[in-house]
Amino acid sequence: MTAVDPDARRPRVGIMGGTFDPVHNGHLVAASEVAQHFGLDEVVFVPTGQPYQKPDASLSEHRYLMTVVATASNPRFTVSRIDIDRDRPTYTIDTLRDMRDARPDADLFFITGADAIAQILEWKDVDELFDLAHFVAVSRPGHPLTISGLPEQDVSLLEVPALAISSTDCRSRVGRGFPVWYLVPDGVVQYIAKHHLYRSLI
Numbered sequence: 001m002t003a004v005d006p007d008a009r010r011p012r013v014g015i016m017g018g019t020f021d022p023v024h025n026g027h028l029v030a031a032s033e034v035a036q037h038f039g040l041d042e043v044v045f046v047p048t049g050q051p052y053q054k055p056d057a058s059l060s061e062h063r064y065l066m067t068v069v070a071t072a073s074n075p076r077f078t079v080s081r082i083d084i085d086r087d088r089p090t091y092t093i094d095t096l097r098d099m100r101d102a103r104p105d106a107d108l109f110f111i112t113g114a115d116a117i118a119q120i121l122e123w124k125d126v127d128e129l130f131d132l133a134h135f136v137a138v139s140r141p142g143h144p145l146t147i148s149g150l151p152e153q154d155v156s157l158l159e160v161p162a163l164a165i166s167s168t169d170c171r172s173r174v175g176r177g178f179p180v181w182y183l184v185p186d187g188v189v190q191y192i193a194k195h196h197l198y199r200s201l202i
């Protein structure tokens with residue numbers, strides 16, 4: 001029988017939640033920088049379920065597949081369908097409970113941008129959120145990186161290279177016929193063109 005090594009380090013797993021409509025280089029740099037800084041073994045990208053205001057269910061599949069394409073070449077990046085396949089609206093607490101059940105051996109790190117962390121105090125079950133994961137908020141151009149009111153032991157702030165990219169802008173650029181090369185990974189540029197995504201926004 002193999003003895004359990006009491007000094008064995010628990011795996012560290014990052015969770016990068018987002019709509020990823022489409023995934024862009026700002027998301028990837030955020031995940032990569034947090035992985036480096038916190039010594040993460042893996043970052044799981046978790047595309048959200050279908051937002052109410054966008055009833056086109058096929059878009060969920062596109063968002064999922066673009067995230068797979070964007071992360072495929074990084075050995076530490078994976079993509080989960082847990083929120084895409086949920087048959088009801090997802091809250092971050094649901095994602096974290098499911099991840100904890102799937103990876104009971106791991107320490108979880110939930111990665112957000114400066115805009116998203118600002119809303120955390122408004123989320124339901126905030127104390128349980130902090131029990132389930134350590135939160136890391138990364139800098140994002142146009143959004144102050146502050147955590148006033150959030151417990152320091154539960155939330156870290158990390159400056160990352162500034163990329164003023166948003167999915168909203170990427171969709172708008174495609175709709176207006178502008179390029180998104182170098183804002184999103186090459187495979188995502190090609191996926192958007194192949195499936196004629198975001199063409200009808202204007």
Ligand code: ATP
Binds near residue numbers: 027111112115138
């Ligand atoms: P949208 O414009 O549709 O809201 P988005 O660019 O904000 O898209 P989301 O999918 O909403 O992308 O974001 C997922 C997560 O990534 C959030 O925590 C968000 O704060 C973070 N994030 C998005 N873009 C950046 C960026 N350029 N730099 C740092 N963090 C980012």
Ligand code: MG
């Ligand atoms: Mg957003």
